[in-house]
Amino acid sequence: MTALPPAAPPAAAHKYGVIFVFLAGVLWSTVGLGIRLIEEATVWQILLYRSISMSLFLYVVIRLRSGESPFAQIWRIGMPAVVAGLSLVAAYSGGIYAIQTTSVANAMLLFATAPFLAALLGRMVLRESVRLATWIAIAVAIGGIAIMVADKSGSVAFKGSLAALGSALGFAVFTVALRWGRTGEMLPAVFLSGLFAIVITFGICMVSGLTVILGPQDGAIAMGMGVFQVGAGLILYTLGSRSLPAAELALLSLAEVLLGPVWVWLVLGETASVNTLIGGAVLLVAIAGNAMSGKRRKPPPITAP
Numbered sequence: 001m002t003a004l005p006p007a008a009p010p011a012a013a014h015k016y017g018v019i020f021v022f023l024a025g026v027l028w029s030t031v032g033l034g035i036r037l038i039e040e041a042t043v044w045q046i047l048l049y050r051s052i053s054m055s056l057f058l059y060v061v062i063r064l065r066s067g068e069s070p071f072a073q074i075w076r077i078g079m080p081a082v083v084a085g086l087s088l089v090a091a092y093s094g095g096i097y098a099i100q101t102t103s104v105a106n107a108m109l110l111f112a113t114a115p116f117l118a119a120l121l122g123r124m125v126l127r128e129s130v131r132l133a134t135w136i137a138i139a140v141a142i143g144g145i146a147i148m149v150a151d152k153s154g155s156v157a158f159k160g161s162l163a164a165l166g167s168a169l170g171f172a173v174f175t176v177a178l179r180w181g182r183t184g185e186m187l188p189a190v191f192l193s194g195l196f197a198i199v200i201t202f203g204i205c206m207v208s209g210l211t212v213i214l215g216p217q218d219g220a221i222a223m224g225m226g227v228f229q230v231g232a233g234l235i236l237y238t239l240g241s242r243s244l245p246a247a248e249l250a251l252l253s254l255a256e257v258l259l260g261p262v263w264v265w266l267v268l269g270e271t272a273s274v275n276t277l278i279g280g281a282v283l284l285v286a287i288a289g290n291a292m293s294g295k296r297r298k299p300p301p302i303t304a305p
Contacts, residue, residue: 013243020240021248025255027233033263034225035099041218043096045210048201049219051092053226054234055194061235062187070188081189084177087170088193089200092230094167102160108257110164112145117172125176128245133293137286144282145257147275178241190234194226258283 062070074081098107115138122128
């Protein structure tokens, strides 16, 4: 994995950031497909197995990149790593539960509130300014996603919707925490989120009487998601966070919303509605337009911890 060059000029840094974060969204877009392929496992069992494989994968990556233990790096980073780790656990849990209990389209719409939440939190906590072009792109993106779900909103499960909104909030907090701690190495924070999730989900499984032994297919899919879908995606997203403000980070990652229905259609034959196609096109325009409008912009400084 190629890291962002430390001395990269602003234009080059922005380009790398856009590429990394967009590719992260592509990897995350496979989450719906992965969960649809799982036969029996519940949200907590999936998250347990996914977190185990993700943590092992990130431990190896961090050791190879830095030559030291991720625990030593977590200690140096301090509170931003803890906040980022815990917020990711919330995002993981809410995301899986939402996709299992409500329509994928509705869950994706609520996931797409993350740019708004990240922009507001970035403004309040880090005093980051939000470009007018980014606000416009966010509004266009939400409009596109609203078109995608306009014909599906009647079958929404209320608890799933709340879980999706909670997932978006968790991801927004994670995004702002990355910006808060960007002077340090934030991949250990992602590793820490996996450890938190292992402890929490194992405890929930024990209390709920759920087995921690999954069938071969469910176990393999969940662990594969931990490495390829979550682990690799979060590595790219974390690298991209060094040169993009919080609002743009979450906006670019909306490639997940655009591509999610595509993988399900290609693999499982689920067809997309006309609304999904039109809304997806609008969303793609918003993502591309925002990326192009900011390609020459100097990466923003953080003025407050």
